[in-house]
Amino acid sequence: MAHSEEHSGGGTKEILRVTLILTVLTIIELALGFWMMGMPLESTSRLATKITIIVLMLAKAFYIVGYFMHLKHEIRNMIMTIVVPLALFIWFITAFLYDGNSFRHLRNTYDPHFKEQATIKVEKKEGEHAAEGKEARPAEEKGAAVEQPKH
Amino acid sequence: MSSTTTATASKMWGGGKSPFNVEYGKLMMWYFLMSDAFTFGAFLISYGTIRFSTNGWPDPNEVFRSYPFASEGVHAPLVFVSIMTFILIISSVTMVLAVKAGHEMDKKGVVRNLILTILGGLAFLSCQAWEWNHLFHEGAWWGRNPFINHDGTASSTNFTNFFFTITGFHGFHVFSGVIINIVMLTMTLMDKFEKRGHYLMIEKAGLYWHFVDLVWVFVFTCFYLI
Amino acid sequence: MSNEAVVHAHPGLAHEVHGDHHEHHHHETFITKYVFSQDHKMIAKQFLITGMVWAVLGGLMSVLFRLQLGYPDATFPWLEDILGKWAKGGRISDSAYYALVTTHGTVLVFFVLTAGLSGTFANFLIPLQVGARDMASPFMNMLSYWFFFIASVVMLSSLFVETGPFSGGWTAYPPLSALGSASPGSKTGMDLWLIAMALFVVSSLLGGLNYIATILNMRTKGMSMTRLPLTIWALFFTAVLGVLSFPVLLSGFILLIFDRNFGTSFYLSDIFVSGVGALPNEGGSAILYQHLFWFLGHPEVYIILLPAMGMVSEILSINSRKPIFGYMAMVGSLFAIAILAFLVWAHHMFVTGLNPFLGSVFVLLTLLIAVPSAIKVFNWLTTLWRGNIRFTPGMMFAIGFVSLFISGGLTGIWLGNSALDIHLHDTYFVIAHFHIVMGVASMFGMFAGVYHWYPKMYGRYLNNTLGYIHFWVTIAGAYMIFWPMHYQGLAGMPRRYYDYSNWESFKQFVELNRFISTVAMIVFAVQILFLFNFFYSIFKGRKVTSQNPWGATTLEWTAPIRPGHGNWTGEIPEVHRWAYDYGKDGKDFIPQTTPVGSDESEHH
Numbered sequence: 001m002a003h004s005e006e007h008s009g010g011g012t013k014e015i016l017r018v019t020l021i022l023t024v025l026t027i028i029e030l031a032l033g034f035w036m037m038g039m040p041l042e043s044t045s046r047l048a049t050k051i052t053i054i055v056l057m058l059a060k061a062f063y064i065v066g067y068f069m070h071l072k073h074e075i076r077n078m079i080m081t082i083v084v085p086l087a088l089f090i091w092f093i094t095a096f097l098y099d100g101n102s103f104r105h106l107r108n109t110y111d112p113h114f115k116e117q118a119t120i121k122v123e124k125k126e127g128e129h130a131a132e133g134k135e136a137r138p139a140e141e142k143g144a145a146v147e148q149p150k151h
Numbered sequence: 152m153s154s155t156t157t158a159t160a161s162k163m164w165g166g167g168k169s170p171f172n173v174e175y176g177k178l179m180m181w182y183f184l185m186s187d188a189f190t191f192g193a194f195l196i197s198y199g200t201i202r203f204s205t206n207g208w209p210d211p212n213e214v215f216r217s218y219p220f221a222s223e224g225v226h227a228p229l230v231f232v233s234i235m236t237f238i239l240i241i242s243s244v245t246m247v248l249a250v251k252a253g254h255e256m257d258k259k260g261v262v263r264n265l266i267l268t269i270l271g272g273l274a275f276l277s278c279q280a281w282e283w284n285h286l287f288h289e290g291a292w293w294g295r296n297p298f299i300n301h302d303g304t305a306s307s308t309n310f311t312n313f314f315f316t317i318t319g320f321h322g323f324h325v326f327s328g329v330i331i332n333i334v335m336l337t338m339t340l341m342d343k344f345e346k347r348g349h350y351l352m353i354e355k356a357g358l359y360w361h362f363v364d365l366v367w368v369f370v371f372t373c374f375y376l377i
Numbered sequence: 378m379s380n381e382a383v384v385h386a387h388p389g390l391a392h393e394v395h396g397d398h399h400e401h402h403h404h405e406t407f408i409t410k411y412v413f414s415q416d417h418k419m420i421a422k423q424f425l426i427t428g429m430v431w432a433v434l435g436g437l438m439s440v441l442f443r444l445q446l447g448y449p450d451a452t453f454p455w456l457e458d459i460l461g462k463w464a465k466g467g468r469i470s471d472s473a474y475y476a477l478v479t480t481h482g483t484v485l486v487f488f489v490l491t492a493g494l495s496g497t498f499a500n501f502l503i504p505l506q507v508g509a510r511d512m513a514s515p516f517m518n519m520l521s522y523w524f525f526f527i528a529s530v531v532m533l534s535s536l537f538v539e540t541g542p543f544s545g546g547w548t549a550y551p552p553l554s555a556l557g558s559a560s561p562g563s564k565t566g567m568d569l570w571l572i573a574m575a576l577f578v579v580s581s582l583l584g585g586l587n588y589i590a591t592i593l594n595m596r597t598k599g600m601s602m603t604r605l606p607l608t609i610w611a612l613f614f615t616a617v618l619g620v621l622s623f624p625v626l627l628s629g630f631i632l633l634i635f636d637r638n639f640g641t642s643f644y645l646s647d648i649f650v651s652g653v654g655a656l657p658n659e660g661g662s663a664i665l666y667q668h669l670f671w672f673l674g675h676p677e678v679y680i681i682l683l684p685a686m687g688m689v690s691e692i693l694s695i696n697s698r699k700p701i702f703g704y705m706a707m708v709g710s711l712f713a714i715a716i717l718a719f720l721v722w723a724h725h726m727f728v729t730g731l732n733p734f735l736g737s738v739f740v741l742l743t744l745l746i747a748v749p750s751a752i753k754v755f756n757w758l759t760t761l762w763r764g765n766i767r768f769t770p771g772m773m774f775a776i777g778f779v780s781l782f783i784s785g786g787l788t789g790i791w792l793g794n795s796a797l798d799i800h801l802h803d804t805y806f807v808i809a810h811f812h813i814v815m816g817v818a819s820m821f822g823m824f825a826g827v828y829h830w831y832p833k834m835y836g837r838y839l840n841n842t843l844g845y846i847h848f849w850v851t852i853a854g855a856y857m858i859f860w861p862m863h864y865q866g867l868a869g870m871p872r873r874y875y876d877y878s879n880w881e882s883f884k885q886f887v888e889l890n891r892f893i894s895t896v897a898m899i900v901f902a903v904q905i906l907f908l909f910n911f912f913y914s915i916f917k918g919r920k921v922t923s924q925n926p927w928g929a930t931t932l933e934w935t936a937p938i939r940p941g942h943g944n945w946t947g948e949i950p951e952v953h954r955w956a957y958d959y960g961k962d963g964k965d966f967i968p969q970t971t972p973v974g975s976d977e978s979e980h981h
Binding site: 164165166167169170171173174175176178179182183185186187189190191192193194197200201204205293294295307308309312313316320 | 507508513514517582586587589590591593594595596597598599600601602604620621622623624625627628629631632635639640641642643659660661662665668669672951952
Binding site: 012015019022023026029030032033034036037041050053054057060061064065067068069070074075077078081082085086089092093096097099100101103104107108116120121122 | 163170171172173181185188192196197199200201202203204205206207212228229233236237240241243244246247248250251299301302303304305307357358361362364365368369372375376377
């Protein structure tokens with residue numbers, strides 16, 4: 001039937017090439033992940049690494065969708081019907097994350113009674129033990145007077 | 152939207168045939184996956200939103216640092232999850248090969264590669280089961296978070312809440328993908344597709360399977376790497 | 378249906394092989410014909426009639442709570458007879474009032490105006506107007522209805538549980554929806570509500586994918602996208618909106634289910650419940666739920682409105698005997714509305730603690746919607762301009778739609794401003810706005826569609842006299858109910874309150890509330906008259922004698938008066954022109970199937 005001929009591309013060679021690319025990209029991502037462990041928190045280098053990892057993630061997504069899912073070999077118009085609606089994610093992500101960030105900022109700045117777990121120091125090695133009493137704990141703490149200032 | 156300026160475009164869009172030269176089932180599968188992308192997208196964006204609105208967050212390298220058969224105090228971040236990632240990528244490759252074999256009407260190739268894909272899926276699910284079990288025994292579950300933030304402060308339970316919900320939802324997709332692939336395998340063995348004259352169903356199952364792989368790329372990055 | 382699959386696998390062949398398709402269906406049983414039918418026309422009728430049942434229930438609920446608002450001090454012993462403990466002593470209890478308001482909203486928005494309106498007409502019109510034997514996947518189409526049916530059953534059952542249906546508002550904001558201890562309705566009622574809505578999402582997804590695939594793949598020869606009637610364009614964008622936005626709601630619901638049942642805190646933080654104490658939940662954000670909800674919620678408004686817009690465009694053009702004014706502008710504005718629908722969700726959340734700067738961006742995007750909306754309105758008006766108008770009941774409702782869309786849309790410009798919204802948020806002004814522009818306007822679109830396509834659905838006409846009574850009472854009533862609410866809202870009267878008599882400043886509205894309630898009851902009674910007309914005419918209505926009673930150009934009127942499964946008896950007709958050749962070259966109308974003559978003036 002005519003179907004198999006219409007789909008140009010998708011040969012074994014291409015599959016191997018894409019597999020290789022995906023593997024390499026993943027290894028780079030992992031390497032970056034390991035490298036990032038040594039970086040100080042909230043640093044520019046850490047942020048830059050995270051952004052690089054996200055770019056690599058998008059590259060992987062491109063190869064999976066384009067070659068494994070064969071989208072690159074479909075008719076251009078069909079590619080557009082898939083890719084264009086994905087642009088909605090731009091505003092979806094921007095608005096949500098922006099508002100999330102703003103919510104944290106507003107609470108930290110203007111809510112004198114706001115108190116998050118993140119203000120409570122836990123002894124490093126005690127992590128496991130602290131877990132057990134966890135469920136009841138925040139409630140007690142909230143009941144107690146809140147005086148710890150933020151920042 | 153469809154500017155019918157060029158001759159080829161107007162021929163494709165003139166009616167009486169598919170403008171994309173694909174059967175309706177494939178089209179529906181693609182748009183279903185679009186829809187599902189918004190489901191996962193919404194989950195991951197919610198995760199991001201909560202993370203942005205929380206003051207502290209655990210270090211994934213402190214949390215996901217074990218692998219099976221390792222001794223207790225082992226500290227090997229990213230190792231196990233990289234294995235899981237590779238399993239899924241390889242199963243995606245075998246799925247591509249199955250689809251390709253289908254196009255060539257090569258029943259044997261389809262069967263072989265489908266079996267490999269199913270095994271890959273099961274391997275991934277087993278890994279996930281082990282990891283969940285391990286975390287559970289460390290005290291992590293929905294509503295329970297034994298891990299501490301980067302800076303040594305107590306962490307919000309939303310770290311584990313989102314982790315279990317999103318990887319669980321992804322695992323559910325892997326599971327249904329395995330079921331779909333088993334159905335495809337049975338149908339191939341029963342010569343259903345040979346009689347039909349084409350293996351287009353495999354292609355649709357393949358799309359779904361790659362999508363599952365695709366989602367993992369995002370989940371992997373969001374939870375384990377950054 | 379392996380035969381089907383092969384047929385569809387060769388898009389070029391699809392229609393030829395389909396030719397003998399309908400003959401398989403001659404020996405149908407009652408079950409396959411009326412219950413588990415795969416015929417898109419029967420599924421459309423199932424959607425319509427289920428939607429009508431819901432409309433009656435939802436409307437009745439509004440009558441009941443209007444009774445409370447209009448006569449807060451009176452008692453009606455018969456209420457206790459029908460509602461039992463929810464109306465002790467003949468007065469609706471406060472929790473029953475909230476349950477009624479909530480269920481009225483959910484039912485009308487989702488079950489009536491989404492499933493009942495777009496489900497009905499997408500199913501009925503898409504295959505008939507694009508020239509297809511049926512939907513791309515008739516089986517999935519059937520599943521779509523039955524998922525909706527199960528969702529309906531679950532939602533209905535939530536009315537009868539002991540703790541009552543969910544009562545925290547149709548938007549189901551946490552913590553009311555997330556904590557069982559928040560209110561009686563937040564217990565089992567909310568669980569059932571969530572299950573019903575999840576099933577509803579599945580139904581709309583199955584339907585939407587089918588509509589998109591059918592419109593893209595199954596158009597008949599010559600039916601290019603720019604020759605599609607505007608109904609189809611509108612239904613197409615509706616389906617796209619549904620497919621992309623409902624899953625986000627589903628995600629939001631899944632997180633909510635976890636919050637309810639598994640001790641998570643996605644939406645919960647810093648909560649103190651009296652009698653229970655402080656809850657351990659921490660770190661969540663109720664605003665997150667609102668974002669997720671309105672990411673669907675706003676497109677949902679257009680899911681409801683676009684089908685009505687499409688049908689109104691078609692009906693206005695047919696009954697003005699004029700081509701639609703600005704076809705491409707109409708398509709373009711539908712497209713623009715569909716895109717903007719995804720970008721403006723947070724204008725429902727200006728006063729929630731949303732970042733004000735982000736809010737201002739949402740103001741800008743929201744006000745942009747005025748542009749395509751205005752294009753549509755002016756195109757409708759210019760279509761009517763100097764037309765040879767036939768005032769059929771369908772046409773009356775279509776014109777009524779335009780009127781309502783203008784008066785409701787203009788208040789949208791007020792509400793879209795975040796500064797004004799501080800005053801107007803959660804007042805009766807909002808109620809007036811969205812009931813007119815989305816509720817009643819879409820209802821009018823639906824009525825227009827029913828009156829117009831009834832002859833195609835049942836081979837009979839609806840009674841015209843009853844139709845005119847229905848129209849005039851409904852439009853007058855709609856304005857009399859909702860227009861005064863603008864003033865109440867401007868005066869600061871908040872929505873969702875059980876009893877306003879405790880506030881000195883709202884005492885001036887006692888008479889007005891009573892007036893609104895009275896009109897609401899009259900309008901509801903007239904809808905029952907319409908239902909009588911509908912069911913009576915199925916059996917006793919005047920018979921349609923000609924294939925094309927309205928003198929319309931589109932393909933559904935080339936099919937037999939009562940088409941069987943497969944729609945056309947012979948070949949599917951080929952299309953040679955756009956759908957709006959009215960009053961061209963001295964001819965009243967030229968059907969889409971007529972080839973373009975050599976002496977014809979310039980062809981579209």
